[in-house]
Amino acid sequence: MTVQAVILAAGEGTRLRPLTQNRPKALIPVGNRPILEHLVDSLLKCGIRDIIVVVGYRKEQVMQHLIRLPVQVRVVEQKDQLGTGHALFCARDLISDDLLVLPGDNYVDPLSLKELLQISNSMLITTHIHPSNFGVVQIEDGLVKGIIEKPAHANRMTVSCGVYYLKHAFLADMTEFNLTDAINTIISKGNPIAAVYALEWQDAIYPWDLLSMNSRLLRQTSSSRAGTISAGAIIEGVVSIGRGSVIGPHCVIRGPTVIGDDCVISSNVVINPDTSIGSRVVIEPFSVLGDSLVMDDCIIASHSTVTSAVMGEACTLGEHTIIKPGSGIIEMGDEAVRSSCGVIMGNGVVSSPMIIYENSIVGNDCQIDGNNGPLRLRSKVIPDHTRVM
Amino acid sequence: MCGIVGYIGYRQAAPVLLDCLKQLEYRGYDSYGVATRSDGISIYKKKGNVSNILPDASALQGICGIGHTRWATHGIPSDINAHPHLDCKGRIVVVHNGIIENYAVLKRDLISRGHTFRSETDTEVIPHLLEDAYEGNLLEAMSRIVEKLEGSYAILAISEDDNCIVAARNQSPLVLGIGDNELFAASDITPLLEYTNRVIYLEDGDIAEIHPDTHMIYQGSIIQDRQVQEIQWTPDTVQKGGFAHFMLKEIYEQPDVINRAIHSLTPQSLPSFFRDTRSITVVACGSSYHAGFIFRYLIESTCGIPVRVELGSEYKYNSIPFGDLIIGISQSGETADTLSAIKKGNCNNVPTIAITNVLNSTITRHADATILMQAGPEISVAATKSFIAQLGILLQVVNLLSGNACDAILSHAGFAIKKVLQLELGEAVHLCSSANHIFFVGRGSFYPVMMEGALKMKEISYIHAEAYAAGEIKHGPFSLLSSETPVVAICMPGPAYAVMLGNLKEMKARGTPIIAIGSKDDTELYELVDVLIPLEVEHLYLQILTSTVILQLLAYHTATNLGREIDKPRNLAKSVTVE
Incomplete structure (x- = not known):
């Protein structure tokens, strides 16, 4: 028996803005590889090679990434993002077997998937401290009784991971636009669905969730050394350094950390654990980084401290920038959320010297200009293309 | 210009050949054909795209065969003019890429000796010459007739009596792909990637005898030992992967391509000719010509080095290679006009630099130095990513010659493209x-x-x-x-x-x-x-x-x-x- 996997990667992930303004959620690099790629890795480890990916929002970018995967995948387009059930419906012509449905923007480990594949008609569940963002699952005797999508108040902590292993036959009665409703219909018709507890599963609902996803996925990387590493540099733990990168003298790099291709890490830079640094990133002398996700083409000027930061592509930080973790209530869209991070930056942010960030969100292409004097941003949300004086 | 492919091994040859021909269609696609050998020779040829009409595979039995996708040069695109071509008795069959310049003379001679020609192509002289020279060994026959041929050719031939493919090359590209108990020959590596990543590039004047498990390469009568090269391109990189067209896929690859192109050239790897040149001539055709033109504007204003930009096809009419350095730009590295300009530079003792996308292509063997643009295979006929890669290389040359003034700017090139x-x-x-x-x-x-x-x-x-x-x-x-x-x-x-x-x-x-x-x-x-x-x-x-x-x-x-x-x-x- 073969199993087909359908990865739903058509959605944008609006709550992850500004990071999803320019790319779909599934393509956010975590540990220097898009979430989608980590997921495909898990599938390959379970021996599943027949993979179908449903694309929609910024589909060209997704396809561009899929081409580079070690396995050939088939691509289906969902023109309008009407829901997860509809996304699956778009792929129906390619489905000929029992299928594994996975959201493209969550990480699931291969062992949980193997467990799931033992029982046909099953789904992955887990517990979560904020269940109201997920489908809350009611379970009796290991069987799912029903799923309530994003309830306002939830007593139970058990939530659906959105990963289902379904018999091919069920696809025929799939009429709902929402996958959760479809599953509820299947249950109400008297077909049992088994609940399998996920060992490792992670979703990023809000941008700061990426930091914990990052540290989790970094634990799976292995050491590799390419590029030029100066003799005086101290490298401890699992550290992967890409082609053409230069590590200057007296740098201290502690793993787990990944550094992409063609980076310049100047002398006396300290990189603490749980840090992902993309390609072509420049870090000037005497800066300290840790617990952060720095995407491609960023420049971090000298004497900066960067902790708990998610930095989009091509951001520039001036000298003596301080990013420190904090927590507080911030407004995202029309909801007030408790956040805890240093800073979340979109693409192309330019920040002048001596800015202090704490628990803030900075939109794409913003300019933060402190007139070379100190400026403190605490629990602030700055929209795209803003110039802060 | 055409694409040719040959297969000998354990699989049914016809499906393999058609699969390979589809990948070679970008070299020409007005007609195509395959021939296989089992008890006798079977042939199928047709006008049109390979993808459009597929022949009935049961009519083409055999585990040894050759195929061709044509780009008409002599004779209109038609079923008859499509390759492979046969001799009079239908025992020897040939596919050919290139132009036999003295075919008219050869054809007249062959007709006078009683041969019947079916097509208007220059290629058809080859099977007839082979028929005359054949004395029980196809390889020997081939080595006798190549002396008579003038012009460019990559030839694959099979015959009813020899259990092998014979290949010959002169000034047209031909590579062998080494599989497990199977061997391939093709105009370039794109169709081979699905089957193997180990290839041998044949040189001018080579004649090869190809068996499923061995291959022998001769220059004249001397056996040559050619190095097997491992290709890093994966087959996936040559497929569309969900994009409607190769062109769109290649447009979207450009952020990566530009970063790779810029980083491929460092102060150490910049050919030293650039450092002390007083003037530069850029020779190129099509899109590459435009890249050269942009280069001229930039280097003249930042470095003050005068640049002449010439069309490859017109360069031969200017008798003096003017300048201290000739740069030939060609994506494929096989563009005839650009090649001839490089050769002209060689003859006049002018240093030459090739900028190309294809490792080991003909131009790299004639130029004094080569810069690879590392754009990966480009399938769409309209050049997109190769043009951007050329620009990347040329911008980096300007940057390096002006003291790395624009390092920081160029490192954001990929991001800038991503945005647009x-x-x-x-x-x-x-x-x-x-x-x-x-x-x-x-x-x-x-x-x-x-x-x-x-x-x-x-x-x-x-x-x-x-x-x-x-x-x-x-x-x-x-x-x-x-x-x-x-x-x-x-x-x-x-x-x-x-x-x-x-x-x-x-x-x-x-x-x-x-x-x-x-x-x-x-x-x-x-x-x-x-x-x-x-x-x-x-x-x-x-x-x-x-x-x-x-x-x-x-x-x-x-x-x-x-x-x-x-x-x-x-x-x-x-x-x-x-x-």
Whole structure:
């Protein structure tokens, strides 16, 4: 028996803005590889090679990434993002077997998937401290009784991971636009669905969730050394350094950390654990980084401290920038959320010297200009293309 | 120009050959054919695309065969003129890529000796010559007849009595692919990637005998030992992966391509000829010519080195290779005209540098130094990512020669391109789609950018598109402007801005619809033109790259809007290996 996997990667992930303004959620690099790629890795480890990916929002970018995967995948387009059930419906012509449905923007480990594949008609569940963002699952005797999508108040902590292993036959009665409703219909018709507890599963609902996803996925990387590493540099733990990168003298790099291709890490830079640094990133002398996700083409000027930061592509930080973790209530869209991070930056942010960030969100292409004097941003949300004086 | 492929091994040859031919279609696609050998020789050949009509595989039995996809040079595209070609008795069959220049003489001679010719092709002389020379061993027959052939050729031949494929090469590309108990031969590595990544590049004058498990390569009668090379391209990189067309896929690859191209050239790897040259001649054809033209604007203004940019096909008429250095730019490395310019440089003791995408292509073996642009295989006939890669290489040359002044700017090139890939061009596409003529105008280094934009537009949308330096419009083309002829212009803030805006106002006064690429904050331009495509005001280098990508997208979307065949425009082939 073969199993087909359908990865739903058509959605944008609006709550992850500004990071999803320019790319779909599934393509956010975590540990220097898009979430989608980590997921495909898990599938390959379970021996599943027949993979179908449903694309929609910024589909060209997704396809561009899929081409580079070690396995050939088939691509289906969902023109309008009407829901997860509809996304699956778009792929129906390619489905000929029992299928594994996975959201493209969550990480699931291969062992949980193997467990799931033992029982046909099953789904992955887990517990979560904020269940109201997920489908809350009611379970009796290991069987799912029903799923309530994003309830306002939830007593139970058990939530659906959105990963289902379904018999091919069920696809025929799939009429709902929402996958959760479809599953509820299947249950109400008297077909049992088994609940399998996920060992490792992670979703990023809000941008700061990426930091914990990052540290989790970094634990799976292995050491590799390419590029030029100066003799005086101290490298401890699992550290992967890409082609053409230069590590200057007296740098201290502690793993787990990944550094992409063609980076310049100047002398006396300290990189603490749980840090992902993309390609072509420049870090000037005497800066300290840790617990952060720095995407491609960023420049971090000298004497900066960067902790708990998610930095989009091509951001520039001036000298003596301080990013420190904090927590507080911030407004995202029309909801007030408790956040805890240093800073979340979109693409192309330019920040002048001596800015202090704490628990803030900075939109794409913003300019933060402190007139070379100190400026403190605490629990602030700055929209795209803003110039802060 | 054509693509050829051969297979010998354990699988049924016909499906393998057809699969390979599909991958080779970019070399030519007006007709195709395959021949297989089992008890006898079976042949199937047809006019049209390989993908369109597939023959009945049961009629083509055998585990040894050859195939061909044709680009007509001698004789119109037709079923009869399609390869493979047979001798009189139907025992020897041949596919050929290249041109036999003395075929008329050979053909007359063969006819006088009683041979019957079925087609109008130059190729058909080869099987007949082989028939005459055949004394029980195909390899020996081949080595006797190649002396008589003048011109360029890559030949694969099989016969009813020999359980092998015989290959010969002179000035046309041919590679062998080594599998497990199977061997392939093809015009280039693209079709082989699905089966093996171990290849041998044949040299001029090589004749090879290919068996499933062994191969012997001869130069004259001496056995040659050629190195097996491992290819890093994976088969996935040559497939579309969900994109509607290869061209779109290649456009979206450009952010990565530009980063790779720029980083491939370091102060250490820059050929030393650049350091002390007093003048440069760039020779190229098509898109590569435009890349050379942009290079000229940039290096003359930043380094003060005079540059001459020449079309490959015209260079031979200028008898003196003028300049201290000749740069030949060719994506495939097989462009005949560019090659001949490099050879001319060799003969006159002028150092030559090749910029190409294909490792070990013919041009790399003639040039003194080679810069690889590392764009990966390009399938779409209209060049996109290879052009961007050429620009990346040339911009990096300028940067290195001017003391790494623009390192930081160039490192953001990929990001800049990523941003413009998200632009919405609907209105501009709509305007272009309904036009019969489009003018592309620019000033300074944007003039060659516009030449490239116009080339892309006419190549794939079949709309007549012409590029002019904005100042030249008033010297003639102005009389053609009307409300029916849209103008695409670049009007970015910079030294040429005021004059350019003046030019656009004059055009607007004639009722010409204008699509302008300009700064998004430019209200004056916004009010003047019909469609403003907003671009960020960045360094000139980045503006050149991003505006090129916008023009590629404009051409692509216009062509899809008009329902054109994007990847294989009519009458065009990817690399032009004839003069």
